[in-house]
Amino acid sequence: MSIAMDKAMLALSLEEEDEPFQMPNLPQFKSSERNSRSLIGRILNPDCQKVSTVILDMPRQWQKQGRVRGVALSRERFQFIFDHEHDLLEVLEKGVHTSNDWTLALDRWMEFPPPDYLQYILVWVRIRNIPVNHYTEEAITALGELAGEVKVVAFDPDKPQREDYVRVQVRLNVSRPLRTSKVVSLPEGGTSVVYYNYERIRKRCFECQSLNHEKQVCPLIVGRRRDQSNERRAKAMEDRESVQSVLKEGDPLFGVLREEQVGFCKLTGRWKISPEVLEEMRRYLLSSSEADKWVRIERVRSSVAQAESNPISQKTVLRLEVAPVFTKQLDKGKGIVFDFDLNSPGDASQKAGNPTEKLMASAFKAGSKGSAFERLGDLSLGDMGDKRRVEERPMASAPAPFSLESGGETSQAKSDVADSTEYDSCLLTRSSGVCQQKQKVRRRPYIRKRQEQKAKTSSVLNVLYGEGSRSEKIGSKRKVVVEDDRGCKAAKLKESRVIPNEGSPHPR
Incomplete structure (x- = not known):
């Protein structure tokens, strides 16, 4: 068995594998009839869009569930096949379509597409702040050409215009950034700024107005950051090279102290040793004789080393700064911290107290x-x-x-x-x-x-x-009680002293 497999492997030729496969020219191998009712599209921002999401969401947005089905052609291209021609035309008439708030490039299927296929979309643009003396079809068309190839101009000079803009439909190149404004020089003198607003286009790069990426990954911002980083690096190198040594040859302190002991501290923004102290050290060494020169050098080194070991001595002796004052009043000069990150709800309740x-x-x-x-x-x-x-x-x-x-x-x-x-x-x-x-x-x-x-x-x-x-009745609020013939007690009825015309109220 192994001998037969070895012979088969030896019989293989790389030249035969490089020959292209010839597709049979038969009707069952073609889907042109079905593709004639389809749309081909591609996503413009692969970082924020997915073909699988587009295939699932677009039929719902178009309200064509059950009458259209999507096909993923590649990582960026897709196809939607419609059951009816009028559904396809209705989708095309709506204009720009978006997925995840980013624009999609859609066009009708072509058997032999041109080189710039899916590179242009039709967009309605609102042109604002047109000069009042240039409200003509020719001027509006010329201004619309700055945004793209003008296809339709919605303008009627004989009817009242209630809006402060004029709409034009342009064929927009999706690889180029959108134009938001343009300065126009007027023939009678002066300039005017014309503004462009694009309908049905949602997200874009708000740095370069491109439809292919977000602002965080904009090439302009990335390039600007790279240039700034290079400038900072170059400046740091120049500063490092331009730093002059404090202790030069011929200085009495040259060889006595190290350069890092007397240099400039970038963390604190101050000199490690004050120039006045260095000047006194130089005078102290120059006033010595040859006999006690080395003794004074050792005294300078030891005193500087001893002062550097203590932050307070380094502050007061080497830099000639005022010593800090220590107090046991923990709340002395205490104020409010205007930082919400440091103020938790628990701290607020404890500070407020009961x-x-x-x-x-x-x-x-x-x-x-x-x-x-x-x-x-x-x-x-x-x-x-x-x-x-x-x-x-x-x-x-x-x-x-x-x-x-x-x-x-x-x-x-x-x-x-x-x-x-x-x-x-x-x-x-x-x-x-x-x-x-x-x-x-x-x-x-x-x-x-x-x-x-x-x-x-x-x-x-x-x-x-x-x-x-x-x-x-004096001292008591009780009613007078009387007994009748049967021995029952009842409250005494007050007799009226006024005799009515009809007679006595109690006839006998």
């Missing part, structure tokens, strides 16, 4: 002064529709002391002080805290005087009810 505690603290503070209660005076509950005076009970003169063992207020303070958020007859809640109303003395006669006033009845009552019933 509103009840703030109100109670205000109440204690107001109670210690005493004058706040006196200024409050008599308050009525007119807003609640009640004309009664608010009566109050005496409040604790001062809060109970704070107990560390109990972890808060003592039980006496909790019992004496009412919650400021609850309504009480002796407390009025204000924005500044809890205020106590001034006590109102109740002016009411004592009980003996009230009884004497009740005993003094008028002569009219004596005439109507008689003297015998007066003693029974």
Whole structure:
């Protein structure tokens, strides 16, 4: 078996594999009749569009479900085959079609397409701000040619025009960016800016107005960023080369200190060692003799190394800056941080604190002064529709002391002080805290005087009810009870002293 396979492999020839396959010229091998009712299209932005999504969504957008079917021809091209010719024409008449808000290039199927097939689309363009002296068909056509090849001009100079634009249909090249405006020089002098708006075109690159990519991947922006990066790199190289050494040959500090010790710090934007300090070091070394020269060099090196080990010494000794002030007041000069990333809901609630505690603290503070209660005076509950005076009970003169063992207020303070958020007859809640109303003395006669006033009845009552019933009515609101013949008790009926014309109300 292996010998036969080896012979077959040796019999193969690469030249035979390179020969093209000849398609039979038979009717069953062609689909021209079916393709005559089809549209060929391609997506313009492969990064944001997919052929599979276009095939599933476009029949729904066209409202042709069941009457059109899509075929994926490649990663960028597709075909829609219609059952009826009028559905195909209706889709073409709608103009520009989009998928995922990006434009599609659609055209009718051609058996032998031209080289620029699916490179142009028909778009209606609105031309605005046309000069008033150039509202003519020729001028509008010339302005429309700036956007593309003009096919139709919707303009009638004999009818009123309600819109501030003129519509023209152009054959637009999808590989070129859209034109949004154009400066026009007028023959009578001056210039005018004409604006172009494209109908049914949604997303585009808002940097170059292209239909093939988004702004994030625009070649202009990418090229600009590359140029800026190259400029920064070149500038950094120039700065690195142009940096002059502080310690040059012939300098007394040359060889004593290293260049990185006296150079310019890019992180802080300051010199590592102040020029005044370096000048004093030079004078110190120049004033030495040959005997103690090396001793002073070692002193300079050791002092600089010792100062560099401590940030405070490096700040005050080497750079001659004022030493920082340390304070134990953690909230000294504290202000608001206007950064929403640092302010979480939990922090806000903790900073705000308990509103009840703030109100109670205000109440204690107001109670210690005493004058706040006196200024409050008599308050009525007119807003609640009640004309009664608010009566109050005496409040604790001062809060109970704070107990560390109990972890808060003592039980006496909790019992004496009412919650400021609850309504009480002796407390009025204000924005500044809890205020106590001034006590109102109740002016009411004592009980003996009230009884004497009740005993003094008028002569009219004596005439109507008689003297015998007066003693029974004083100090009591009960009705007179009488017994009938059967022993049942009932309220005594008041007899009318006025005799009507018809006779007595109780005839005998």
